[in-house]
Amino acid sequence: MAVAPTTDQAPRRSLAESVRRRRTGAVWEGIVEAVIYATGLLTILLLIGILLLLGQQGLRLFFEMDYPVGRFFTFGNAITENTSDPEKFRFGIMAPLIATGWVTLVTLVIAVPLGLATAVYISEIAPPRVRLYIKSGAELLAGVPTVLFGFVGLFLLVPIVRETFGWGAGGMSGMTAGIVVAFIAVPLIISIADDALQAVPVDFKENAYALGCNQLQAIWFVIMPAAISGITAAVMLGMARAIGETMTVLILGGGNSSIPELPTESMRTMTATIASGFGNASAYSLLRPALFMTGAVLFLITMFTTIIADLVLDRQRKRFSR
Secondary structure, eight states, X not given: OOOOOOTTHHHHHHHHHHHHHHHHHHHHHHHHHHHHHHHHHHHHHHHHHHHHHHHHHHHHHHHTSOOOHHHHXXXXXXXXXXXXXXXXXXXXXXXXXXXXXXXXXXXXXXXHHHHHHHHHIIIIISOHHHHHHHHHHHHHHHTSOHHHHHHHIIIXXXXXXXXXXXXXXXXXXXXXXXXXXXXXXXXXXXXXXXXXXXXXXXXXXHHHHHTTOOHHHHIIIIIHHHTHHHHHHHHHHHHHHHHHOOHHHHHHSBOOOBOOSSTTSOBOOHHHHHHHHHTTOOTTSSHHHHHHHHHHHHHHHHHHHHHHHHHHHHHHHHHHTO
């Protein structure tokens, strides 16, 4: 016959069960923390590994194949022909670097005003329902594969540019590519700039209105200066997005490998040069390490741009303790 537990045994069992649960919870918590830590460490190691791989393969161009360093950085063309003779190889990073700069400049001229104006509108002016629609639309636009933007630009924008302005190679130019890339960068600028504007304390806005500012004055003289760090980060990340874009500029840039003097000319950016040339690059030619070296330079430019943007954004967070 079972004996009912005494009044002293029940609290002891309850205490033991509580201790057991806490130990189990602590174990799972430690496992989760270890996984998160390992994931963060893996990300850093991956970035370092990519840079080392690009550097290792790219530096072969100079140390093993005797291609002059100065010629690589100053030659005014980027012809992607397979050859193992350093005297016949005609490749320099100057042309794709300048082309990347032109496309990025056109992108920023269009994307920054459009993105910041939209961010200010949804953050400070738009009703909640309109804000939700625009924010959701921007996030949806950010998820569209960029190659589709290239197709849309090829069939809609290129004919207009060709018939109206005659830019580039049949309407394909750095200007055409930059216009389309701008709409790829806009969602990123909207999202980060909106977060920065939302981080400005309500007290700043209320004090501005109390001093007699209207809504436009409060936005221009108080809210935007207070969020300038986050806005700067949004612009720089949009610039990094434009620098790293590949398929759109490959489709719409025109493909000219020489140095472009104007954005209206046909050109080929660093990413487009790598994408167009790597498929045919022989393992024994100078072209493959040259493209790896181009990728290393592109990686460093993008990395430093992103790091600076993150530092500026971190300054915004610390400024308002959020």
